[in-house]
Amino acid sequence: MRFARVATPEGLTFATVDGSVGQEVIRVIDGHPFEEPKYTGKQWPIAEVRLLSPVLPSKIVAIGRNYADHVAEVFKQSAETLPPTLFIKPPTAVIGPEAAIKIPEFAHDVEFEGELAMIVGKPCKNVNREDWKTVIRGFTIVNDVSSRALQFADGQWARAKGIDTFCPLGPWMETDIDAFDFSDLPIKAHLTRDGETETKQDSNSNQMIMSPGEIVEFITASMTLLPGDVICTGSPAGTAPMFPGDTIEIEVQGIGRLRNPVERA
Amino acid sequence: MRFARVATPEGLTFATVDGSVGQEVIRVIDGHPFEEPKYTGKQWPIAEVRLLSPVLPSKIVAIGRNYADHVAEVFKQSAETLPPTLFIKPPTAVIGPEAAIKIPEFAHDVEFEGELAMIVGKPCKNVNREDWKTVIRGFTIVNDVSSRALQFADGQWARAKGIDTFCPLGPWMETDIDAFDFSDLPIKAHLTRDGETETKQDSNSNQMIMSPGEIVEFITASMTLLPGDVICTGSPAGTAPMFPGDTIEIEVQGIGRLRNPVERA
Structure with missing residues (x-):
């Protein structure tokens, strides 16, 4: 499974990424990528979001x-x-x-x-x-x-x-x-x-x-x-x-x- | 002014430290040490708290x-x-x-x-x-x-x-x-x-x-x-x-x- 951190038109969130190259769908999750995803039901085509670094590391x-x-x-x-x-x-x-x-x-x-x-x-x-x-x-x-x-x-x-x-x-x-x-x-x-x-x-x-x-x-x-x-x-x-x-x-x-x-x- | 991060009997908090060596008084603040202190009114003798690192640095x-x-x-x-x-x-x-x-x-x-x-x-x-x-x-x-x-x-x-x-x-x-x-x-x-x-x-x-x-x-x-x-x-x-x-x-x-x-x- 692929997890991303993304800027959507509705704000920053974690999400999963499905689909083939260039046609990915970003499915917003409630929570963080260190657990099984809980989907909010919101989704975006990848072209409508901005991918950020997938995590914010402490080190x-x-x-x-x-x-x-x-x-x-x-x-x-x-x-x-x-x-x-x-x-x-x-x-x-x-x-x-x-x-x-x-x-x-x-x-x-x-x-x-x-x-x-x-x-x-x-x-x-x-x-x-x-x-x-x-x-x-x-x-x-x-x-x-x-x-x-x-x-x-x-x-x-x-x-x-x-x-x-x-x-x-x-x-x-x-x-x-x-x-x-x-x-x-x-x-x-x-x-x-x-x-x-x-x-x-x-x-x-x-x-x-x-x-x-x-x-x-x-x-x-x-x-x-x-x-x-x-x-x-x-x-x-x-x-x-x-x-x-x-x-x-x-x-x-x-x-x-x-x-x-x-x-x- | 001296700011500390302390474990008190009521939990972790930022505080100021007043008084002479060994007789310090820990005065609990509401908020963080990067602004003027807002005192909660709680205070402790230093012997009753545990001093922690004064900050948790990101680097x-x-x-x-x-x-x-x-x-x-x-x-x-x-x-x-x-x-x-x-x-x-x-x-x-x-x-x-x-x-x-x-x-x-x-x-x-x-x-x-x-x-x-x-x-x-x-x-x-x-x-x-x-x-x-x-x-x-x-x-x-x-x-x-x-x-x-x-x-x-x-x-x-x-x-x-x-x-x-x-x-x-x-x-x-x-x-x-x-x-x-x-x-x-x-x-x-x-x-x-x-x-x-x-x-x-x-x-x-x-x-x-x-x-x-x-x-x-x-x-x-x-x-x-x-x-x-x-x-x-x-x-x-x-x-x-x-x-x-x-x-x-x-x-x-x-x-x-x-x-x-x-x-x-």
Whole structure:
């Protein structure tokens, strides 16, 4: 099932999303997406609503260096000498689909990073890897926008990856976790510039170093996760610079596409 | 004026704190500490309430390497080669005064870091350094608990400093900002072990590299700050290992003391 947060002509609400691409129907629910939906009976064609980020996370915990091919391209090292690490993006960086990524003057070498994101469904701590599906409510797509210049200048990544608008999230949450096969889940990023679209990231979750279960175990050994918290599972290779005027579309099979234009802040 | 968040026999509430050390009176307010207090008429002696963290931040943004003496002791470099940086602690790390810092087995070389913290009073972005007092509601004390082993192993500091209970905050927020003289504000940390108390940090805000105004300008160039968000201004020298059984008391002149026992998680 797909859950979205939407702005309708009658206000903000959670909803489910049914139907095929471009013809989706938004069915308003009473309550939140962490329980079985209770429908109000209201519904809208997708063209008449605006999709927002599917959740408002209290924290966004991200795994860095979780794809061997991306470690090689950005850090010029192997994943053996530079293992996965953990960083945090602030909630104020979150935007929804179609909202603009706004690059400030001082942030140079800004790149997109298309990733699968997990959305936490219940408060949890010390989760064993094999139990990860009991605490994850669903998946969405994240673009972990990063200024490479600030990332390397600061050493810490919080600023490079934490600038307002640097965490596009959406277009919705897919709760059918069992339908995802991590041995073969395509993850892509398409860059549109001057009317031409090029696929820059074209990788697969089979390149992941830490699996979803290992990530949940790793994070919850340290931190309590809360419903709506977001876990970014890491970017595969193919990240590339983007500039005002570009549009970035991240595609994860089984979820859909997260599209955001790029502007100067 | 001092604002606290307290658990009273009648429930959780915000309150003001009046009176001298040990004899404080907690006066319950109707509303929140970001406006002039409206008193309900209820009051309690401090001994009959439990102080909680003074705010529940949506994010905790911290400046690392902001004291030259601490840069030298931890990183073995000068502040010129290793300038201040920015990192984020998650809200789930926050505890209040007297709550236990709980060290998990895998977190080695855990040290206290006594710091002055600013509490944001209004939503703000792109604040000029000279206007910082218009967006900061008050000051409190933070203990930026850090596992040095995880900090250096991970490279990123989010896990080392983001473990549950690793952000003691309090005991209250002091809003009389103008009473603080940053050219001479003593900051201390006292460690009690086996009944003996030793002052381990004994420094002064005159060692700060970035001033409060520069910090607010630096952060808000990237991130929107929201009411209740916390800015940790950096730790001076003297941080030291702590172990289960210890008690750590951070002291900032003009605010008071933040005391937390240390336990094994």
